[in-house]
Every structure is written in C-alpha cells, then in structure tokens.
Amino acid sequence: MTTYASATSDALLVRLARLRDRVAELVLSRSAVDPTADDPLRGLYLSDEAVRHLLGPTAVPYADVFENAAGFEAATGSEDAAVPGGTSVSESTSVSGGMESAPAARLERLAVRLELTELDTRILLIALAPDLDRSFEPLYGYLNDDVSRRRATTGLALDLCGLPAHLAEARARFHPSAPLTALGLLTVEEPERPFLSRSLRVPDRLVAHLLGDDTPDAALAGSLHQLDSPTSLPLPSPSPSHDEFTARLAARLAVGPRTVYLREHREGDGLVCAAAALRAAGVGALHFTPAAAGEPLPELLSDVLPRVLREARLRDRAIVVSPLPDKPGPLLRALTEAGVPVVLVGARPYDPQWCERDPLVLDAPRPHAGAVDAWSVALGAGADGPGFDLAATVAPYRLGGDRIERAARAARDLAMFDGTPVTAAHLRLAARQQSASGLERHARRIRPDVGWEDLVLPDRPLAQLHELALRARHRDQVLGDWRLSAGGGRGHGVLGLFAGESGTGKTLSAEVVAAELGLDLYVVQLSSIVDKYVGETEKNLERIFTEADRTDAVLLFDEADAVFGKRSEVRDSHDKHANMESAYLLQRLESFDGIALLTTNLRANIDEAFTRRLDLVVDFPFPDAEQRRALWRHSLAHVPCAEDIEPAAVARAFEMAGGSIRSAVVTAAYAAAGRGAPVTTADLREGAAREYRKAGRLVPGEGNW
Incomplete structure (x- = not known):
C-alpha cells in the first residue's frame, strides 16, 4: 500500500482521497432517493453492490495511508497535510527517476502562478481524477446516469463542488474566456450537448506535469526547445554599454510578463542577447521557431501556439520567438496577451501595424569581434x-x-x-x-588557398595590403570602442579599391587578404546584379549587402567600374536611373559593416564620391623586369624544369603581367607533359609568344626562335 502511494505521490493522493469522500456522499445521497435502485436492469450500468465495492476499503488503496482524510470542502492542498508516521507531505513526497517531487505542490504552485481560484483548482482536480485512478470512471458513470460517460461533466463538477447549476458565476468557470480553458488547462468537450452534460478533459501534458514529468509536448518536437545560454562561456562584453543594456533588459524581464521586440543586425545576435539577459534575470526560457512547426499561420495560431503557451506556463518559462514569420502581426498580437514574458527576435524594423499594444522595442547590441x-x-x-x-x-x-x-x-x-x-x-x-551564408546565390565562393608568399609586389602595395588586413581585425576597437566612426549611421566596414592593369594580381591579392583573415572570398557576379528593369539592380545589390553584413566573409566586386562608375549629366532617363543606382550604392557603402574590395582596370572610371569613402586605394603597377623574373620563378616553383632553363631571359624579352606569365607557364607545362620531358626555355618562350598573340601584340624576334 505504501509503495503505491509513494509511486503516485502522497500529496496528490490526499486530495484524491478527499474527493473520493465527496463522491461517496453524492452516490449515497442519490441512491437513497433513486426509484430505480432496485430495478433489475440497473446492473446494465452499475449495481449498488458494485458501488459499495468501489467505495469499500478493499478497493481504496488510500485507506491504509490516509485514515483521517478531511472532506472535500476542506481540501486546500496544504503541503503540510499529515500522513502516517508523523511526516508531512512536503517531507515525504518524492518520485523516483529524478523527476520533481510533490505533484500536489506543483498543482498549488501552478494555481498561485496562474491566479486560479480555489474553485478552479477543485474543478481541475475533479476533471483530473479519472486520469489518475481508474476507479473514478465507473463512479462518474454512475453519477452521470450513463455508464459510457466515464469522465466528469460540467454538471457533475458543480454537484461535487456543492454549487447550484443555475448559478451564473459557477457556470462562468467553464466559459472559453475563463482561466481554466483560456490557459489550456481544461477542455470542455461536446459543445453540441446541453451545458450540464458536456465532458471535461484535462490535457495529457498537464497530467504528466503534475506527476513530475517535464517532457515537452510531443506535438512541439522540432519547433520548441529549451533555450540554454552557454553557461560554460563568459558572456561577450565588448563595452560597458553592452553590459548596461543586458542588465537593463534583465531587470525588465525579471519583474513580470512583458513583450519585448529585439531587432538584430545579424542573424543570431538577438538570440544571444536575449539568452544573456534571461540568464542574468534568472528566468528560464523556451525557444520557439514558428517555421519549424510546418503549419500555416491559422493552424499555427489555433493549435500550435496554445500548446507553446501552455508549456511555458507549466514550466514557468519565458518564450523567445525567432525567426519571425513573414507576417508577424497575428502572432505578436496573440503573444502580447499571453501573460508570460515574451522576447521576439527579428531583423526587420518594428511596424506599429503589427499590434495595437506595442511591445518594448529595442535594438540588440552588435557583438564584438574576437571574444x-x-x-x-x-x-x-x-x-x-x-x-x-x-x-x-x-x-x-x-x-x-x-x-x-x-x-x-x-x-x-x-x-x-x-x-x-x-x-x-x-x-x-x-x-x-x-558563418553560413546566402551569398552563394549571388556570388562565387572561393576558399582561399594562397598566402603572402604567393604575392610578387613592390613594397608599397604589399604594405597597404597588410594594413588592410590590420584594419579588418581592429575596426570594432578603433571605430566602435574608441568612437572614431564618422557617425550618421555609418557602419564599421572596411572598403578597399585595387586598381591596375589586367593580370597585375588584384584578385589574387584579395584572396590573400581573405586567407590572412581566415575568411571566405565571395566574388560578385555582375551578371547577377545588373538588370535592365528600373530598380532591380538596387534590389539585387541590397540582397548582397544584407547577406554580407550577416556573414564573416570578404566581398569582391571584380571589374567594379561596371557598377561603381562615374555619374554623368542627365540627358535622358537612362542617365537618371544610372545616377540613382550610384546614389544608392554611396548610401549603402556608408552603412556597410563587412569587408568589401573593388577591383578595376581603369581607376579614372570610378566615381570620386566612391573613392572618398574607401579606406585604402592600392595601385598595382605593371611589373618591371626584376619582378617579371620573380613571377616566372614563382610560377615554375613546382614544375619539373630542365637544368639549363633561363626564365630570366624570357622575362627580359617579354613584358607581361603576372596573370599572363602564369598562363604562359601553363602552356609550357602542357607542352612538356606531352613530350614526357621537363620544361625548357623554348617551352617558356612559346608560351610567352602565345600570350602576346592572344593580346594582339607583336612577338619580339618573330621567326628567330
């Protein structure tokens, strides 16, 4: 007997025992005046002997444990109710398996937290009884005058509570807007039936919670999970202002239910900020992802969201919603009246049309690089x-x-x-x-596989490239912490222009800078940007800049003069729209937070307004004879060469940039591979001559080789 009581939890059984006494009183009262008590057909639903058997001590496992249970009208759920042996319920209730003890204490705490009245708690317990003890089913069937109706009904609940069925205040406890039903704790089924014969059902999730099981609702798998802030890590604190923001938000979330909208600059920033504030406030949270529920918005609001809110109420958790659906208004309106702390995280600015009651709208601080x-x-x-x-x-x-x-x-x-x-x-x-990115839809990703040793450049441009990498590393400190940003909504981006003839190493240098920073290089495809329709080019550019702001990467606009060209005098609509594109780019570059590099063969074609906004302009000169010799040797570093090869002679004879030299070496290597022999000087000369002919230039000493 004791084992049974312990396994089910003593404290909750105290209340069930008291409820049983009240049920016994009602059964005896009805059977005393029931004219069909001696009817031979009475056994079709329940006989008096069966009732007495169900109510007898042999069928009531609580009797040995609770000999002095009080009547139902005294059932207050006190955690200090006496049990045999002089031990209080609060001391003796424990459930094996690591689950929380004292489900009745959970019921009382839930009632206090959700401001349920004592009548609400009694109604909930009446509806809950058949889910905890099967012997209540035939008793409820007897009292309902229908053996098939083995759950409590609204009329039976009122009878057990000693309330007349015509009392409006009592009937109102079952209204859809009443706490039990509005909070998802009780379902009044069969609306087509008369009011007093409608069945009452307690959700299985609530039953499990009261018994100490905190396993989330299975219907929310994939869309709801515990939001665990990284307690093993120190929270990122780039500045006192960041700490102050987190502290103020934590104080706001700690005082009670409030809806907060955190606008994030980059995906994930707001979620990290919300987790840090909730952790500082000592408030647990559940992360709800509406898109993962896989339901259209109407079904999301009518079925999924009530389950989410019930889970938060049962476990006394806040709700963090991220990312938001495309139309967040209905969801925001439903959450605003939820009565639990809610933090919504999104990248869009708050629209007052979303909700009549505005949440607390805040901009999430941008995380500091490094940490x-x-x-x-x-x-x-x-x-x-x-x-x-x-x-x-x-x-x-x-x-x-x-x-x-x-x-x-x-x-x-x-x-x-x-x-x-x-x-x-x-x-x-x-x-x-x-750092997952959507940039691959608009740009070609390059995983850098080069280093500084692959560059053959004069000292000045090489030093500027090192400075560019230095700026990218320390931009948050200089522009943010030291407040050297120009203001006006300007971002903390790093912008550089690489100018020089084709093949002088501009793209290779961008790849080296990306490799030095440990970032991927995204080369923007101009064909995916420029559009003949008005306004489409700006939209395409905005998508690229938005993704780049959210990604740790280096953005490369190759042949940038096609997009960043000079503005001209307006003679027709084409000039007007071209100037509008340039004006948009000027504004967008100022607010850009990433790393963007532009390359051009004709620096004079770049608008001066763009040049003024650049951090560095690196000029790539055409290589002289010494640099050409170094480029030839570098290109041949891993190629089998003949012992008497003379790349210096070829370097003096052919004036080519690094890109053409590499192409010439490739041509020579193929020729040597076809012969099955090392590369010779003649192979190099032939490769160089091919590059001259492709460029339409006269080959030095043509016919003398």
Missing part, C-alpha cells in the same frame, strides 16, 4: 594558451556564444582527425563553417 576569453574557455586552453595567437586568429569572427562552442568543438574534431593539436588553421576552418 578571446570565450574562445579560450571553449577550446579548453590552459594557462599557456592554445599554442598560437588566439586573439589574431579569432579577431575577424562575430559569433555568438553557442556558435563559439560549436566552432571550438568542430576545431577539436578536425585536429583529432589530423592527429595533431588544435591549430589556427583548424579554428579558422571551423569558424567559417559556422
């Missing part, structure tokens, strides 16, 4: 550090706490696969994987 402490903790680096310059390695990445943990875990897996300790290369590759 060295968080990276160090995630990597598990000791006092000596990870063995490489961690600060320089992670400086370009703006990842939230969860992304940092995932990147660190991926880096360790890559290192384990290679059988080496974690290196900067492992960390950069893992971080790039966490």
Whole structure:
C-alpha cells in the first residue's frame, strides 16, 4: 500500500482521497432517493453492490495511508497535510527517476502562478481524477446516469463542488474566456450537448506535469526547445554599454510578463542577447521557431501556439520567438496577451501595424569581434594558451556564444582527425563553417588557398595590403570602442579599391587578404546584379549587402567600374536611373559593416564620391623586369624544369603581367607533359609568344626562335 502511494505521490493522493469522500456522499445521497435502485436492469450500468465495492476499503488503496482524510470542502492542498508516521507531505513526497517531487505542490504552485481560484483548482482536480485512478470512471458513470460517460461533466463538477447549476458565476468557470480553458488547462468537450452534460478533459501534458514529468509536448518536437545560454562561456562584453543594456533588459524581464521586440543586425545576435539577459534575470526560457512547426499561420495560431503557451506556463518559462514569420502581426498580437514574458527576435524594423499594444522595442547590441576569453574557455586552453595567437586568429569572427562552442568543438574534431593539436588553421576552418551564408546565390565562393608568399609586389602595395588586413581585425576597437566612426549611421566596414592593369594580381591579392583573415572570398557576379528593369539592380545589390553584413566573409566586386562608375549629366532617363543606382550604392557603402574590395582596370572610371569613402586605394603597377623574373620563378616553383632553363631571359624579352606569365607557364607545362620531358626555355618562350598573340601584340624576334 505504501509503495503505491509513494509511486503516485502522497500529496496528490490526499486530495484524491478527499474527493473520493465527496463522491461517496453524492452516490449515497442519490441512491437513497433513486426509484430505480432496485430495478433489475440497473446492473446494465452499475449495481449498488458494485458501488459499495468501489467505495469499500478493499478497493481504496488510500485507506491504509490516509485514515483521517478531511472532506472535500476542506481540501486546500496544504503541503503540510499529515500522513502516517508523523511526516508531512512536503517531507515525504518524492518520485523516483529524478523527476520533481510533490505533484500536489506543483498543482498549488501552478494555481498561485496562474491566479486560479480555489474553485478552479477543485474543478481541475475533479476533471483530473479519472486520469489518475481508474476507479473514478465507473463512479462518474454512475453519477452521470450513463455508464459510457466515464469522465466528469460540467454538471457533475458543480454537484461535487456543492454549487447550484443555475448559478451564473459557477457556470462562468467553464466559459472559453475563463482561466481554466483560456490557459489550456481544461477542455470542455461536446459543445453540441446541453451545458450540464458536456465532458471535461484535462490535457495529457498537464497530467504528466503534475506527476513530475517535464517532457515537452510531443506535438512541439522540432519547433520548441529549451533555450540554454552557454553557461560554460563568459558572456561577450565588448563595452560597458553592452553590459548596461543586458542588465537593463534583465531587470525588465525579471519583474513580470512583458513583450519585448529585439531587432538584430545579424542573424543570431538577438538570440544571444536575449539568452544573456534571461540568464542574468534568472528566468528560464523556451525557444520557439514558428517555421519549424510546418503549419500555416491559422493552424499555427489555433493549435500550435496554445500548446507553446501552455508549456511555458507549466514550466514557468519565458518564450523567445525567432525567426519571425513573414507576417508577424497575428502572432505578436496573440503573444502580447499571453501573460508570460515574451522576447521576439527579428531583423526587420518594428511596424506599429503589427499590434495595437506595442511591445518594448529595442535594438540588440552588435557583438564584438574576437571574444578571446570565450574562445579560450571553449577550446579548453590552459594557462599557456592554445599554442598560437588566439586573439589574431579569432579577431575577424562575430559569433555568438553557442556558435563559439560549436566552432571550438568542430576545431577539436578536425585536429583529432589530423592527429595533431588544435591549430589556427583548424579554428579558422571551423569558424567559417559556422558563418553560413546566402551569398552563394549571388556570388562565387572561393576558399582561399594562397598566402603572402604567393604575392610578387613592390613594397608599397604589399604594405597597404597588410594594413588592410590590420584594419579588418581592429575596426570594432578603433571605430566602435574608441568612437572614431564618422557617425550618421555609418557602419564599421572596411572598403578597399585595387586598381591596375589586367593580370597585375588584384584578385589574387584579395584572396590573400581573405586567407590572412581566415575568411571566405565571395566574388560578385555582375551578371547577377545588373538588370535592365528600373530598380532591380538596387534590389539585387541590397540582397548582397544584407547577406554580407550577416556573414564573416570578404566581398569582391571584380571589374567594379561596371557598377561603381562615374555619374554623368542627365540627358535622358537612362542617365537618371544610372545616377540613382550610384546614389544608392554611396548610401549603402556608408552603412556597410563587412569587408568589401573593388577591383578595376581603369581607376579614372570610378566615381570620386566612391573613392572618398574607401579606406585604402592600392595601385598595382605593371611589373618591371626584376619582378617579371620573380613571377616566372614563382610560377615554375613546382614544375619539373630542365637544368639549363633561363626564365630570366624570357622575362627580359617579354613584358607581361603576372596573370599572363602564369598562363604562359601553363602552356609550357602542357607542352612538356606531352613530350614526357621537363620544361625548357623554348617551352617558356612559346608560351610567352602565345600570350602576346592572344593580346594582339607583336612577338619580339618573330621567326628567330
């Protein structure tokens, strides 16, 4: 007997025992005046002997445990109700398996938290009884005068509570707007039946919760999960203002239900900020993803959202919604009246048309690049550090706490696969994987596989490229922390222009800069941007800039004069719209937060207004004879060559840029591979001559080779 009571939880059984006493009183009262009590057909639904058997001590496992149970009218659910042995319910109630103890205490806490009246609690317990004890089913069938109706009805609940059926205040407890039904704790079924014979059902999720099971509703799998802030990592704190924002938001969320709309600049920023504030406020949260529910908006609001709200109420959690649906207005209106703390996260500016009662609208602070402490903790680096310059390695990445943990875990897996300790290369590759991008729809991605040693340039442009990488690493500190941004909504982007003849190394240099920063290079396809229809070019550019703002990557506009050309005097509508495109680009570049590089063969074609907004203009000169010799030798570094090969002579004879020299070496290599022999000087000369002919130039000493 004791085992049964413990397994079901003593405290809840106290209330059930008291309810049983009240049911017994009602059964006896009805049978005393029932003219069909001796009817031989009475057994079709329930006999008096069966009733007495159900109410007898042999069928009531609570009797040995609760000998002095009070009547139902005294059932207050006190956690200190006495049980045998002198132990209070609060001390003796425990459920095995690690689940929370004292479901009755859960019922009382739920009633207090949701401001349920004692009558509401009694009605809930009456409806709940058949789900906890099967012996209530035939008793309810007897009292309902229908053996098939084995759940409580509205009329039976009123009878058990001692309330007349005509009392309006009592009937109102079952109204759709009443707390029990509005909060999703009770369902009044069969609306086509007369009011008093409508069945009452308690959702299985509520029953499980009261018994100590916090397994989420199975219908919400995939769309709702616990929002766990990365407690193992220090929260990113780039500045006192960031800390102050988090503290103020935490204070707001801690005082009670309030709807907050966090507008994020990059995807994930708002979620990290919300998790940090909720963690600081000591408030647990559930992350709801409407799109993952896979339901149209009407079904989402009528079926999925009530389950989400019920889950939050049962577990005393806030709700964080991200990302928002395309039309967030109906969802926002429903959540505003939910009575639980709600944080909505989205990239769009708040529209007052979404909701009549405006939420608290805030801009999520932008995370600081680097977060060295968080990276160090995630990597598990000791006092000596990870063995490489961690600060320089992670400086370009703006990842939230969860992304940092995932990147660190991926880096360790890559290192384990290679059988080496974690290196900067492992960390950069893992971080790039966490910076998923939609840019591939508009640009060609290049995974950099080059380095500074692959560049053959004069000292000045080489130093400017190093400075460009330096600016990209420290832009948040200089422009943000040190407040050297020009203001006016200007972003923290880094913009550079590479000008020079074709083949002088502009694209290669962009790839080297991306490799130095540990970022991917996205080469924008101009054919996917320029559109003959008015306004479409600007839309395409906006998509690219928006994605680039959200991605840790280097954006390259090759042959940029096609888009960033000079504005001209307006003579017709074409000139007008071309100037509008340029004006849009000027404004968009100022608010850009990423790294963008432009290349052009004709610097004079770039509008001066664009040039003024650039951080650096790097001129790539045509290589002289010494540089050409170095380019030839660099291109031949991995090619089998004849012992008497003389690339210096070819370098003096042919004036070509680095791109043409590489093409000439490729031609020579194919010729040598076809012969099955090393590359000779003659092969190099033939390759160089081919490049001259392609360019329409006269080959030096044609016919003398």
